[in-house]
Amino acid sequence: MCRWAAYHGTPIFLEDVISRPGHSLIAQSAHAEQCKTATNGDGFGVAWYDARPEPGLYRDVYPAWSDPNLRAVAHHVRSGLFLSHVRASTGSCISRNNCHPFAARQWCFMHNGQVGGFEGFRKHADMMIADEFYTYRKGSTDSEVLFLLAMSEGMDSDPHGALARSVARLEGLSRAQGTIPHMRLSAAFSDGHTLYAVRYSSDHIAPSVYYRYSRAREGWAVVSEPLDHEEGDWTELMPGRILTINGNGAVECDFGPADLASAA
Template structure:
C-alpha cells in the first residue's frame, strides 16, 4: 500500500508536508504506521499548482527518503494546492510512468489501494477509456486507468459521480474476471481549484484517510496518516465518504459507487 498527502490553502512550501513534520510523507515512506507494508520505496511524486492551470509534476523511481532532489524541490517550491505520493507497488513495474500523481489537462490524481486481479482484465479496462483521454495512458497501473476512466465518465463536470462510475466499472470487471479484494481505495484529486478525497472498499478494509485545518498555515491537509503524532485533532474520513475542499471550506458527503455505477 502507498501513502499520500495533499494540501489546499494559503501557499506554503512543499516541505511543510513532504519533509519537515515529524511524521512527514518522507518519514512515512520508510516507516508507515497504518498500512500492511511499513516501507513505501517504489518511487514518489508531487503535483503542484501555481501560475498555470496545468499542474507541475515531478516523479522518480527512487525511494523518497534517499532522493536529495525531492528535498531540494520541496524546500524551494511554494504552492497553495499540491498532491504528493510515495509508492509501494502492488504488482506493476517500478517506472516513472507508474509513479503517482498522474496528470491530464488541468487534473491530477493519486491513489492508494488495489483492484483485485487487474492483470486478468487490463485489456478490457484500457478499452473502456475514452479515445480523447487514452493518449494520457503512459504506464501500466490500475490507478492510472481509474483516473482516465473517471475523466471518461465526466470528471470535469461531475467529480463525485464520475469517480463513482469509474470505480463501479473496475469493481465490476474485478468481480467478473479478477480476485478479491475487488476494490480498495483512498484517492485524492484536483482541478487546481478544488481538492477532492474519497475512501471506499468492497470489503471491510478501506485505506486510511484523515484531514485537518491548520490555523497557523490557514490551510487544509488531507493525508493517509497524520503528519505529527502529537496532533489529536485530525478528522478521519470514514469509508464510503467523499471530502470536498474549496474556497468555502470542507464538506463531506456519502460516496457509494454501487448506487451510482453501472455494470461493467
C-alpha cells in the first residue's frame, strides 16, 4: 500500500505538506501508521498546478526520505493545488513510469490500493483504454489503467461518473478472472481547478482517507493519514464516498460503483 496527500486552497509551499509537518508525507514514507506496510520506499511523485493548465510533474524511484532534490523542490515551489504520493509496490516493477501521480492533458491522478489478480488480465484491461488515451500508458500498474480508463469514460465532462464506471469495469474483470480483494481504492485526482478524493472497497477493508480545512492556510488538505498528531479535527472520509473540493468548499456524496459492477 501507498500513502498520499493533496492540497487545494491559498498557495502554500509544497513542504508544508510534504516535509514540514510532524507526520509529513516524507515521514509516512518511512513510518506509516495506518497501512499494512510501514515503509513506502518504492518511489515518490508530486504534481502541482501553477501558470499552465497541465500539471508540473516530478517523480523518481528513490525512497522519498533519501532524495534531497524532493526537499529542495518542496522548499521552493508554491502552489494552490497539488498532489503528492509515496509508493509501496503491490507487484509491478519499481520504475519512474510506475510512480504516481500520473498525468494526461490537464488531469493528474494518484491511487492507493489494488485490483485483485491484475497481472492475470492486464492485457484485457489495457484494451479497454481508448486509443486517444493509450498513448499516455507508460508503465505497468493497475493504477495507471484505472486513470486512463476513467479518461476514456469521459472524465472531462463527468469526473465522478467516469471514475465510478472505470472502477466497476475493473472490479468486474477481477471478479471474472482475478482474485480477492477485487478492488481496494483510495484515490485523489484533479483537473487543476477541482480536487476529488474517493474511498472504496469491494470488501470491508478500504484504505484510509482524511480531510480538514485550515483557517490559517485557507486551504483543504486530503491525506491517507493525518499530517500532525496534534491536529485532532480531521474528518474521516467513509468507505463508498467521494469528496469534491473547489472554491465553494467541500462536498461529500455516494460513490456508487458497486451497483455498476454487479450489473455488468
